[in-house]
Amino acid sequence: MPTISTPSKIAGTKSHGANVIFSGSTSVEREAVVAEVVEETGATLVPPYDHPDIILGQGTQALELEEQVERLLELEPALGVPGRKRLDAVIAPIGGGGMLSGICTALLGTGIKVFGAEPRFEGANDAEEGLRQGKRVESVKTLTIADGLRTPVGDIPWSIISDKEKLAGIYSVTEEQIKAALRLAMERAKLFIEPSAAVPLAVMLYNEEFRKLVEREAGEEGWNVGIILSGGNTTMEAIAKLFxxxxxxxxxxxxxxxxxxxxxxxxxxx
Amino acid sequence: MPTISTPSKIAGTKSHGANVIFSGSTSVEREAVVAEVVEETGATLVPPYDHPDIILGQGTQALELEEQVERLLELEPALGVPGRKRLDAVIAPIGGGGMLSGICTALLGTGIKVFGAEPRFEGANDAEEGLRQGKRVESVKTLTIADGLRTPVGDIPWSIISDKEKLAGIYSVTEEQIKAALRLAMERAKLFIEPSAAVPLAVMLYNEEFRKLVEREAGEEGWNVGIILSGGNTTMEAIAKLFxxxxxxxxxxxxxxxxxxxxxxxxxxx
Structure with a gap:
C-alpha cells in the first residue's frame, strides 16, 4: 500500500491478517515494489482493476443489487416508482474502472442502464473526457477529495465502458457537490462512507445533464435507480478536515x- | 425543541412534516413552552421518557432485537458464542431512562440480563450514582459530549431500573472512552452515530468493572451481548470539532x- 494510505484502511487490512508492504504513492513506485515482492516470494499478483477476473468478481455486486431491489420492492412497493418492480438504472463510481465495467458486464442484456460517476476536480473526470474524445485518457494528476477515484481508467475496463451497448454514460461533479452528498449520506442515512462513495449520489442530486437525461428517458414516472456506495475507507480526522x-x-x-x-x-x- | 438542538435533528424532524416550536434549553424553559402550546392548541403531550406508554413503546425494540439475534445466529452460528443460540445480555444508553426501562420491562423473565451505560463526565452518571445511593439523583448539570444523555433519570423509569429483578447494573465511561468507541463504530463498522450512541459500546470495550462482571458470570465461554446504538443525531461540524x-x-x-x-x-x- 502507498505510505499515504488512510490509517483505517491500513489497520483494516492488517486486522484481516495481511502482511502490509508499503510503497511510494505513484503507480510507477507501487508497481516496482509489487514486482520486487513477486520476484522474492513467488506471490501471485491480484491486480486491483485491470484484469478480467477482477472485473467479473466485482460485477457480482450488480447481481446482488438486482435481487435485493426486487425483494425489497416486493415487500415495500411504496419505496419504488409505482408499478415498477425492478431496477431501471444503476450508477457507480469510476476510478480504475474495474467495478463499473464489472457492473456493465453483469447487467448487459437486462435492460438496466448503467452509469458511471466521477469527480471533476483537476481533470479527475478522465473517463468522461475519454468518452467525449473517443480515446482513453492515460494519466491523471488530481487531488480531488474523492481519493479512491484519482486513478485513470485501465485498458480492459476502458474496452468495456467505451462500448455504448454496455455503459449508458458518465457524469461528473464538483468537490462541493461531493461534500454535500457525503453530508446527506452521513447525517441523514447514517452511513459512514468515504468521499469517493458519495460521488454517484452527488451525480443523482446535482448533475443537471443527468437530471435532464432521466427526465427525457424516464418521463414523469421516473426510474428506480440503484446507487453504489463504495467504500468506507476514511478516518475521523479526514472527515474533520473536510468539515x-x-x-x-x-x-x-x-x-x-x-x-x-x-x-x-x-x-x-x- | 431547544434552540441549541443539532441542526440535522431539526431538519430531520421538519422533513417528516413537523411544525417545530423552539424553547430555551433547560427543562423548566422547555416545559413552559410545551404548556403554552398545549393550552393554545389543545395538543396532546407525548412525553419523551417519563410515561408508561412511551416506556412500553421503546421496549418493543428489545423484542425485535431478540428475534433478529435468534434469526442471525440460526443463519451464522459462528457470529455468536459456540452453542448459544440467543442473547445473554443487552446493554443500552441511559439518559431520561425511557428506553432502558422499556427494555428491562420487555425482557423481564427471559433470563436476558439488561445493563445501562452512562457518560461519567461532570456527574452525568446520575443513574449509576442513584443506584449506589439507593435514591434517584434529581438534577444533573453536565456538558458531556454524549449530549443525548445529559438528562437525569425520570420518576417512572427510576422505579423500573432501581428494581434488581429488572436491571442488572449501570456502568459509566469517560469522554475519551466514548470518543474511542465512536471512532470504532464509524471507521470500522461504518455507522454514523452520535456520541451518546457509542456509550454502551464504550462500556463493553473499556469499563473494567463490567469486564470483570462478565468474566465472573459468563466464564471462559462469554456472552452474546446486544448493544443498542441510539441515535444518529449529529452533524459533520460536531464530528469535526470532536476529532x-x-x-x-x-x-x-x-x-x-x-x-x-x-x-x-x-x-x-x-
Missing part, C-alpha cells in the same frame, strides 16, 4: 483565526 | 497555533 466550520476556513485564509475562533493575531499584536 | 488533529488541540491550549498549524502568534510577534 471544519466554514467561518473558520474563510478567516483562516486571512491568517487571523485559531481553531476555537480566538483572534490571537490581534491579541498578540495589541 | 480535530490532536497536535492542534494540544498546541491550541498553548494559544499559538491556527487550524492549519501556522504559528501566527510567533509570526505576528516577530
Amino acid at each position: 471544519e466550520a466554514p467561518s473558520k476556513v474563510a478567516e483562516r485564509a486571512e491568517g487571523k483565526v485559531t481553531v476555537d475562533g480566538d483572534r490571537i493575531a490581534e491579541n498578540v499584536a495589541g | 480535530e488533529a490532536p497536535s492542534k488541540v494540544a498546541e491550541r491550549a498553548e494559544g499559538k497555533v491556527t487550524v492549519d498549524g501556522d504559528r501566527i502568534a510567533e509570526n505576528v510577534a516577530g
